[in-house]
Amino acid sequence: MVKSRDDFVIAFRSAFLKKNTKQRFSLLTLIIISLIILIFSNLNLKIINILEKGLQDIVYRSSLIVSIPEKKFNEYYIKAKDHLNLYNLKNEEENLLEKYNAEKLANEYLISENNRLREIIGEQQLSQGSIIAKVLLDKESPFLNSIIINKGSKDNIELGMAVVKGEYLIGKVIEVNFLTSRVILITDINSKIAGVIEPLGIHVIISGNGKTGGVIEYLKDEYYPKLNDELNIYTSGVAGIFKPGIPIGKLKLNDKEMFVDFFTDLSQLDFVKILIKENGDSNGQK
Amino acid sequence: MGKNNDASIFFYLKFYSPIIILLIANLNEFDFNYLKLDYFSFNFSYILIFYWSLKSPQQIPISLIFICGLFNDVVTSLPIGLSSLNYLLICGVTAYVRNITLRPNFINDWILFLITILILNSINFLILQIFFNIEIDQMDYLINLGFTLIFFPIFFLAFENFQKISS
Numbered sequence: 001m002v003k004s005r006d007d008f009v010i011a012f013r014s015a016f017l018k019k020n021t022k023q024r025f026s027l028l029t030l031i032i033i034s035l036i037i038l039i040f041s042n043l044n045l046k047i048i049n050i051l052e053k054g055l056q057d058i059v060y061r062s063s064l065i066v067s068i069p070e071k072k073f074n075e076y077y078i079k080a081k082d083h084l085n086l087y088n089l090k091n092e093e094e095n096l097l098e099k100y101n102a103e104k105l106a107n108e109y110l111i112s113e114n115n116r117l118r119e120i121i122g123e124q125q126l127s128q129g130s131i132i133a134k135v136l137l138d139k140e141s142p143f144l145n146s147i148i149i150n151k152g153s154k155d156n157i158e159l160g161m162a163v164v165k166g167e168y169l170i171g172k173v174i175e176v177n178f179l180t181s182r183v184i185l186i187t188d189i190n191s192k193i194a195g196v197i198e199p200l201g202i203h204v205i206i207s208g209n210g211k212t213g214g215v216i217e218y219l220k221d222e223y224y225p226k227l228n229d230e231l232n233i234y235t236s237g238v239a240g241i242f243k244p245g246i247p248i249g250k251l252k253l254n255d256k257e258m259f260v261d262f263f264t265d266l267s268q269l270d271f272v273k274i275l276i277k278e279n280g281d282s283n284g285q286k
Numbered sequence: 287m288g289k290n291n292d293a294s295i296f297f298y299l300k301f302y303s304p305i306i307i308l309l310i311a312n313l314n315e316f317d318f319n320y321l322k323l324d325y326f327s328f329n330f331s332y333i334l335i336f337y338w339s340l341k342s343p344q345q346i347p348i349s350l351i352f353i354c355g356l357f358n359d360v361v362t363s364l365p366i367g368l369s370s371l372n373y374l375l376i377c378g379v380t381a382y383v384r385n386i387t388l389r390p391n392f393i394n395d396w397i398l399f400l401i402t403i404l405i406l407n408s409i410n411f412l413i414l415q416i417f418f419n420i421e422i423d424q425m426d427y428l429i430n431l432g433f434t435l436i437f438f439p440i441f442f443l444a445f446e447n448f449q450k451i452s453s
Contacts, residue, residue, distance in 0.1 A: 007386070015381030023347065027381065030352045031374045037367030042417050052366055059313065059360040066313040
């Protein structure tokens with residue numbers, strides 16, 4: 001028993017305390033150093049933080065270099081995987097293409113049918129080009145929300161033309177001079193736009209609230225249950241002033257009141273587009 | 287003269303290749319994440335240190351193991367000193383076993399490796415949970431332990447062949 005305990009002590013001392021010729025520290029010393037570092041890092045000592053920061057600088061840079069081969073391997077692995085998946089991908093794409101072609105044909109049929117029906121009811125076909133204009137003045141009066149643009153009758157601007165920012169309606173031309181024009185914004189209380197709530201097809205009049213949004217006017221109570229916050233409002237094209245289908249905003253319901261959250265931020269206008277009416281072909285495009 | 291220098295550099299590189307591999311493994315922290323295998327992870331460093339400190343400790347100096355442990359802590363953002371402690375404890379176990387073993391046997395080594403990494407994971411768990419309040423998923427540790435144990439014979443064979451070739 002005593003002998004076996006001696007053996008254990010000898011083996012233990014040899015393992016933990018013996019130093020080789022080139023070895024500066026014994027195993028036990030290094031274990032104690034590790035424990036001290038751990039305790040200090042638990043106490044959040046400054047010296048350990050400095051050591052950690054220094055190590056991080058060295059290790060992150062070294063790690064970046066050392067991991068290049070693995071990154072390359074990863075890159076090639078992904079490439080090889082993509083290559084192997086190519087056949088399945090091709091089949092999927094072909095199916096998708098077939099589906100889109102069928103949808104395209106159906107859309108073409110609907111457009112031509114729509115145009116034919118418009119012709120039957122005698123509605124004017126509007127084709128619209130556009131002119132880009134710079135906003136010269138941005139009136140922030142509480143009585144009139146309007147902007148002045150640098151295009152006028154010289155550039156064939158006419159009263160009632162729709163003004164858009166990107167694809168969204170922002171107002172209409174209410175005053176035309178030779179070199180400039182005034183545009184009333186859709187947020188103005190005097191602005192009345194004929195719109196349609198899609199996909200329900202409910203026709204409404206949108207008026208500005210004088211601030212940043214709009215309100216829906218003249219809508220029968222029977223339509224309220226059908227409405228929700230997900231519906232979009234477009235120009236209806238009724239009266240032939242605007243092209244139908246220009247996006248205006250999103251419907252917002254609050255108790256029994258209905259608001260319009262316009263798609264464009266009207267306080268950030270620098271350049272706008274004036275849609276010019278031209279009598280023309282079918283799709284409403286020049 | 288130049289030829290002799292080249293030969294000695296090559297000899298040193300070959301001789302210290304285990305510690306170089308350990309350093310690269312720690313800095314790289316290769317985990318095969320891109321294989322998208324759920325729960326797959328194993329601790330290559332444990333296997334490497336265990337094998338080389340058991341079979342050829344002069345090729346894997348403990349001071350460098352200590353530094354590799356510090357690097358590993360930085361890469362894996364563990365408390366500084368924890369991996370060093372783990373690695374050095376492996377060295378301690380293998381040094382002790384080497385002293386008391388007359389006839390080495392693979393199965394004994396494998397069982398010893400299991401016991402060692404069980405103790406190490408328990409120490410890790412205790413230190414992280416009690417002293418550093420770091421939450422750890424025990425299941426992840428267990429799976430890592432399982433894969434490390436499974437991969438041990440494969441790397442054992444690979445290292446043995448490598449040792450034969452390089453000697």
